Amino acid sequence: MPPTERLLSDETLDAIRAHFPRYPNRRAVVLPALHVVNEYLGCVPIRAVVEVADLLGLAPAEVQDTLSFYGFFKQDAPSGRVRIWVCRSLSCAALGGEDLLDYLCEKLGVQPGETTADGRVTLEVAECLGACDFAPAILVGTTLHKNMTREKIDALVASLEDSREDDLS
Amino acid sequence: MTFGEIEPGAGLKSALARPPADVLARIDASGLRGRGGAGFPTSLKWELAQKSKGDKKYVICNADEGEPGTFKDRVILGDFADMVFEGMTIAAVAIGARHGIVYLRAEYTYLRGHLEAVLQRRRENNLLGENICGREGFDFDIEVHMGAGSYVCGEETALIESLEGQRGEPRNRPPFPIDTGYLGNPTTVNNVETFAWAVCILAKGADWFKRLGTEKSTGHKLFSVSGDCRRPGVYDLPLGITVAELLAEVGGEDAKAVQVGGAAGQCIPRRDFQRGIAYEDIPTGGSIIVFGPGRDMLRVAKNFLEFFIDESCGQCTPCREGAPRLLEGIEMLHRGDCSMTYLDELCSLGETMQLASKCGLGQTAPSTFLSVVQNFRDEILGRTGGN
Ligand SMILES: Cc1cc2nc3c(=O)[nH]c(=O)nc-3n(C[C@H](O)[C@H](O)[C@H](O)COP(=O)(O)O)c2cc1C
Ligand code: SF4
Ligand code: FES
Numbered sequence: 001m002p003p004t005e006r007l008l009s010d011e012t013l014d015a016i017r018a019h020f021p022r023y024p025n026r027r028a029v030v031l032p033a034l035h036v037v038n039e040y041l042g043c044v045p046i047r048a049v050v051e052v053a054d055l056l057g058l059a060p061a062e063v064q065d066t067l068s069f070y071g072f073f074k075q076d077a078p079s080g081r082v083r084i085w086v087c088r089s090l091s092c093a094a095l096g097g098e099d100l101l102d103y104l105c106e107k108l109g110v111q112p113g114e115t116t117a118d119g120r121v122t123l124e125v126a127e128c129l130g131a132c133d134f135a136p137a138i139l140v141g142t143t144l145h146k147n148m149t150r151e152k153i154d155a156l157v158a159s160l161e162d163s164r165e166d167d168l169s
Numbered sequence: 170m171t172f173g174e175i176e177p178g179a180g181l182k183s184a185l186a187r188p189p190a191d192v193l194a195r196i197d198a199s200g201l202r203g204r205g206g207a208g209f210p211t212s213l214k215w216e217l218a219q220k221s222k223g224d225k226k227y228v229i230c231n232a233d234e235g236e237p238g239t240f241k242d243r244v245i246l247g248d249f250a251d252m253v254f255e256g257m258t259i260a261a262v263a264i265g266a267r268h269g270i271v272y273l274r275a276e277y278t279y280l281r282g283h284l285e286a287v288l289q290r291r292r293e294n295n296l297l298g299e300n301i302c303g304r305e306g307f308d309f310d311i312e313v314h315m316g317a318g319s320y321v322c323g324e325e326t327a328l329i330e331s332l333e334g335q336r337g338e339p340r341n342r343p344p345f346p347i348d349t350g351y352l353g354n355p356t357t358v359n360n361v362e363t364f365a366w367a368v369c370i371l372a373k374g375a376d377w378f379k380r381l382g383t384e385k386s387t388g389h390k391l392f393s394v395s396g397d398c399r400r401p402g403v404y405d406l407p408l409g410i411t412v413a414e415l416l417a418e419v420g421g422e423d424a425k426a427v428q429v430g431g432a433a434g435q436c437i438p439r440r441d442f443q444r445g446i447a448y449e450d451i452p453t454g455g456s457i458i459v460f461g462p463g464r465d466m467l468r469v470a471k472n473f474l475e476f477f478i479d480e481s482c483g484q485c486t487p488c489r490e491g492a493p494r495l496l497e498g499i500e501m502l503h504r505g506d507c508s509m510t511y512l513d514e515l516c517s518l519g520e521t522m523q524l525a526s527k528c529g530l531g532q533t534a535p536s537t538f539l540s541v542v543q544n545f546r547d548e549i550l551g552r553t554g555g556n
Binding site: 024025027028029030032066070071072090091094095126127129130131133135139144 | 278
């Protein structure tokens with residue numbers, strides 16, 4: 001059988017190795033490594049788990065065991081190029097968060113956890129984002145959007161449609 | 170905010186000018202208790218970590234802030250990061266640590282660049298690194314480590330598991346982190362705000378800190394206020410303040426109830442608004458959610474239970490199996506087909522969860538359910554159809 005091609009690029013592996021000096025052992029690098037892979041691939045498929053385990057000198061099952069605990073990492077399909085997290089916790093829900101989630105579902109044509117057909121956006125539901133003073137709040141990628149309204153959602157979605165792929169973070 | 174009035178570096182200078190035992194004595198005299206919610210005396214935790222044998226000790230800053238309704242750590246990290254790092258450095262002096270770690274929740278990734286920049290500047294100014302402030306042999310540095318979206322990782326033993334690259338499942342305690350913490354080393358885990366107050370105490374003295382607050386809950390505390398009020402935000406107020414006073418401050422006078430302490434906390438009905446927010450009365454990590462006259466308290470309890478079901482690690486039965494039963498009960502109450510006997514059964518299930526769950530998540534998961542049933546019985550029974 002021909003050797004299968006590696007999934008993780010040299011760049012990805014180097015970005016993981018850059019964490020080595022910061023941690024006392026390789027096991028402790030698992031979470032930072034998963035974050036790196038997730039950033040490059042938008043998910044952490046099982047092949048990446050095997051390659052990360054190989055790099056860290058761990059059994060694939062050890063890495064998989066850790067990964068499966070954290071809902072943050074998707075495994076089956078990559079997230080859209082941007083992930084939108086809508087807060088469902090109380091302060092946001094009380095001030096219109098539930099309506100915003102419904103509105104986003106309708107506008108994007110997806111349910112929470114799903115990615116739009118064009119692969120641009122994955123809609124997620126989050127627990128308290130630590131921004132209840134700006135309720136209702138959402139995270140777009142890693143950017144906090146405060147005091148959201150339907151109008152602001154319209155503008156946000158329009159900007160995601162306009163922006164070129166490499167502008168999305 | 171008090172933190173803005175403290176001269177940068179004054180706390181660390183004061184800590185380096187005295188023997189570690191004096192640093193601990195000063196924190197002890199201040200009465201400072203952990204600002205993460207549980208209110209454990211900070212000096213005692215540091216003293217135990219200091220006495221614990223081990224040449225590698227760790228200072229961990231718990232910046233996993235995930236309790237619904239809490240955001241004061243976000244504000245502290247954004248506006249006063251230097252104070253948090255200075256406080257960690259003071260803790261390092263006190264316990265004899267060389268390594269510090271900030272466990273930052275993934276949702277706060279937008280703060281990371283700022284934190285790294287502040288750390289870098291501190292290294293350049295010899296406030297971190299080797300021979301800090303010219304003191305021979307005092308080496309200490311801080312790394313930022315990202316969480317991955319799990320509330321239970323804020324529990325200190327789960328946080329340590331997570332840092333070690335494991336699933337974020339709470340450990341049995343004892344052993345405690347102060348002797349068997351990160352990778353088996355003595356470790357102190359403290360809340361972001363606790364570190365910042367330690368700086369103030371070293372800079373200004375224990376008496377200055379104690380001048381406010383109550384005897385058992387000294388000093389100020391930051392409160393994260395949200396919900397049905399006119400001025401949501403972070404407030405720096407003395408412990409012991411009554412719920413009514415706090416509501417007047419934030420513009421929520423007409424509230425029918427206030428959730429103190431987040432999903433893990435208590436729901437305080439209007440008739441108890443004269444009670445004080447302090448460790449000996451209504452304890453809190455700082456989350457205050459105001460419920461206006463129109464709020465449906467069953468929906469409040471439902472939202473919190475869904476949160477706990479989402480976030481339970483599933484390790485132990487009372488929490489894993491109990492929370493869904495309570496949620497089911499709430500749905501029955503909504504429909505009006507929960508009998509009084511079943512409601513009583515659910516309440517005793519809740520009490521079992523409080524006693525038998527392995528960590529604070531399961532122990533606190535039923536508390537809002539129980540306080541709503543107890544304090545808003547009429548509102549809830551209104552829907553039982555008289556069964
Ligand atoms: C489920 C759960 C979540 C917690 N989350 C946090 C948190 O996000 N931040 C925090 O400082 N403490 C949190 N704690 C409390 C910590 O276990 C620990 O008591 C605290 O970090 C100690 O710091 P302190 O003594 O300075 O308060 C949590 C506890 C539990 C049970
Ligand atoms: S109480 Fe809940 S969160 Fe805590 S260990 Fe048990 S199952 Fe896990
Ligand atoms: S409840 Fe939505 S950010 Fe806290």
